[in-house]
Amino acid sequence: MARFRPAIGDESQFLEQLFDHGLLLRTGAPGVYGRGPLFEDVRERFDTLVTRVAAPDKAESLRFPPLLSRRHLESTGYLASFPHLAGTIFEFEGSEREAAEQAERAALHEDWSASQTMTDLVLVPAACYPVYPVIAARAPLPAGGTTIDAGGAYVFRREPSGDPARLQMFHQREIVRIGEPASVAAWRDAWRDRAVEILQRVGLEAEFDVATDPFFGRSGRMLAASQRAQELKFEVRIPIASPEPTAVASFNYHQEHFAQSFGIKLADGGVAHSACLGFGLERIALGLLRRHGLDPRRWSGAVRDELWGR
């Protein structure tokens, strides 16, 4: 197979090629795709490479399903900043007659939303969210703080799109550091450099820059300006298919935000700070496929050695 490079700026052409090669699979919803074995292998191998690089952190490994207690989302202020990205879970609680009516409407693809009621669950918006309540329940923090590896977990963002690099559900490889402000900031800065290095090792043109979260609305623009001024967020970006490079890793310094939301205190009773890093595993797999070609079995020996060789 010849090396295929979609035109920069033509996301839909890239997505069609991914479908044609069985790397991604249509499911009927934009940004929700099945995955073929070659795509999954690349994603998992990069995840394993992160595990090797992260070994010196001696992080505690915890895993979470992609659901979060709604109360926890309410406590973090997520809905003030990102109401447009949140997904909530609804259920049916009615009678047998109401169930029959709901089923009848649904079979006709008519609106059956009125028979659904809100549950106590939402979709996880970022893989670090379930970590904080678990650490809070163990409080206070041990001296030196704690580092949690939350794995490569599915997270949800409500942003349907035809760009394969903008999925509604994707794997975020997340590590969280909670502790003294200075050690948390130093950890974040060290990982920013490590992330660029990992991506360069697999042949990607990675660069980092100060960044902002996609805050909602006009008031969100002020939040973004403040976040940028304080350099609270960095991103590492690589070329995928859109005209501008795409963020594939981000490094967020939350200061006391999450520790205060959940009541996490330092061993000495002081206010803890937190930071997290997240690799967008599907975006990295897409970047690798675009850079090295759509058949990973034919990638160069050096790249294959990094991902499969050890």
Next chain:
Amino acid sequence: MARFRPAIGDESQFLEQLFDHGLLLRTGAPGVYGRGPLFEDVRERFDTLVTRVAAPDKAESLRFPPLLSRRHLESTGYLASFPHLAGTIFEFEGSEREAAEQAERAALHEDWSASQTMTDLVLVPAACYPVYPVIAARAPLPAGGTTIDAGGAYVFRREPSGDPARLQMFHQREIVRIGEPASVAAWRDAWRDRAVEILQRVGLEAEFDVATDPFFGRSGRMLAASQRAQELKFEVRIPIASPEPTAVASFNYHQEHFAQSFGIKLADGGVAHSACLGFGLERIALGLLRRHGLDPRRWSGAVRDELWGR
């Protein structure tokens, strides 16, 4: 650590022990738990054991996120049979003023459901559901049909419970066979025997029996009776914590149900049949922990050899 055996019938005692040993982690919602590394290791090792046993099937390996197009759920009749178990995804589509109101209510833990609207997505109720539309899009089937390994994927059932063996989100290791009626039925029967054998190899007292799905309401009782009379569903059960043995694997013969819902035809134009098998990976991990003790590092050599030895 001494071997711990919770009293049969005391599910809540077992759950507390799992929390105490860091095998499961509280998240604030019943049936939604984080997982410690030992629990995850057991779950993944059993998953790998299934992969080894399934090798002769030469199944095609496909993976799906835990979201399904709502339209596909509507097309299968799931809402007629299991309206109480379905989870639907809602989102915010309002203005900046409405977002501020929603955030204010949420921060006070008041009801903010009125500002949420239904999306085109639902949670996956069983790991085989996303497979059928993908196979339908490739139609017709190749001669001999097809076998798809959908992996150990997260699925959702809305049944909050204090029984650790009844999770709202759990991993279902699912394999789907679609083809000629006789070959599909034979495949299902062969796996029923293989599943008992796998579970016995890791020291579990497994037995199979005819079973029924948890259909909703009074009309559901008739569906269950018909399913039982036709022996369309088998389950393999093991002792976990509840008074009766718990189903940890099920084998469903759908006849033409899913093929007709999605328009899957045989190579000769005839009606395809389908069957699937699902292992409940968390339930099997729980059964192993209950049978062999809460520290997998101390399990007997024979059991460890089966799970870690190859």
